[in-house]
Amino acid sequence: QSALTQPASVSGSPGQSITISCTGTSSDVGGYNFVSWYRQHPGKAPKLIIYDVSSRPSGVSNRFSGSKSTNTASLTISGLQAEDEADYYCSSYTSTSTVVFGGGTKLTVL
Amino acid sequence: QLQLQESGPGLVKPSETLSLTCAVSGASISSGPYYWGWIRQPPGKGLEWFGSTHYSGNTYYNPSLKTQFTISVDTSKNQLSLRLSSVTAADTAVYYCARHLDNRQRGFDYWGQGTLVTVSS
Numbered sequence: 001q002s003a004l005t006q007p008a009s010v011s012g013s014p015g016q017s018i019t020i021s022c023t024g025t026s027s028d029v030g031g032y033n034f035v036s037w038y039r040q041h042p043g044k045a046p047k048l049i050i051y052d053v054s055s056r057p058s059g060v061s062n063r064f065s066g067s068k069s070t071n072t073a074s075l076t077i078s079g080l081q082a083e084d085e086a087d088y089y090c091s092s093y094t095s096t097s098t099v100v101f102g103g104g105t106k107l108t109v110l
Numbered sequence: 111q112l113q114l115q116e117s118g119p120g121l122v123k124p125s126e127t128l129s130l131t132c133a134v135s136g137a138s139i140s141s142g143p144y145y146w147g148w149i150r151q152p153p154g155k156g157l158e159w160f161g162s163t164h165y166s167g168n169t170y171y172n173p174s175l176k177t178q179f180t181i182s183v184d185t186s187k188n189q190l191s192l193r194l195s196s197v198t199a200a201d202t203a204v205y206y207c208a209r210h211l212d213n214r215q216r217g218f219d220y221w222g223q224g225t226l227v228t229v230s231s
Contacts, residue, residue: 001174003156036217038157045206045221046157057219089157093215097170099147099159 004029004090004102011108017078020105022090023071028100030071034093037066037075040104041086050075077107085109112136114207114222121228122201128194128229132207132222133187140165140185145214148181148192150203151224158203162214163190170214177201197229 005023012018022029022037029035035053038046048057050066053073063078073092077084090102118130132146139146147162161171163181171181178195194201204226208218 001172032215034215034217038217045223046218047221048217048219051211051217051219091157091159091217096173098172099162101149101157101159104156 001028001094001096001098001100004092004100006088006090006102006105008103009106009108011110012077012080013110014080014082016080017076018080018107019077020075020088020090020107022073022075022092022102024073024092024100025071027095028092029068029073031095032093033068035066035068035073036091037064037073038089038091039084039086040089046089080109082109112209112220114209114220116205116207116222116225118205118225118227120226121230122197123231124198124229125196128192128197128201128227130192130205130207130225130227131189132191133189134209135188138185139183139188139190143212145170145210146183146190147208147210147218148190149206149208149218151206152200152203160192162210164214199229201227202229203227 037050040046053068054066088105113135115133145162148160163169204224206224208221
């Protein structure tokens with residue numbers, strides 16, 4: 001299975017909105033509504049911020065939103081804050097009953 | 111509050127077998143529909159899923175991994191394990207255990223803090 005494709009880096013200024021893409025195939029992202037997004041600060045474990053494409057776990061800010069179009073999922077962070085600077089990973093369930101992650105995107109808050 | 115805690119040897123020699131455990135507290139590993147998974151992250155790199163298991167023994171593995179490994183659950187100790195055979199330097203990584211949401215197709219909502227394993231002679 002190939003990793004999902006994410007941009008290596010994105011950046012934005014405080015208060016702005018940014019979007020991170022996650023591109024797969026019809027066998028993973030496009031075939032199921034089981035895309036998740038994780039935020040990972042340096043030296044910390046990943047934290048689930050979006051599941052099932054667009055659902056937020058309890059306690060996660062509504063500044064985080066997810067969507068999907070065909071084989072590409074997207075994570076949008078609005079009202080960018082300094083604490084949002086982190087690595088972001090997407091993942092998807094696949095047609096072979098496995099889980100595949102994206103390569104990760106480093107978000108820099110300017 | 112559910113908590114997961116990984117433990118391992120820290121340093122392993124090439125060709126040896128690596129054994130990791132994940133102690134689960136705050137909930138029984140043998141209750142409910144939950145699957146429990148192992149994920150690793152080589153230094154400076156992304157996340158890689160190993161596999162996920164249910165206490166019933168139902169286990170799904172990542173067929174793309176070149177490393178020989180097995181995942182198991184010990185309900186008496188409320189823990190899961192990951193065992194890698196014939197490790198190489200490429201197996202150097204932080205290893206995480208995590209719990210799926212109430213369906214193994216969905217994301218991981220609880221994670222351990224991770225344990226760093228270095229493969230070196």
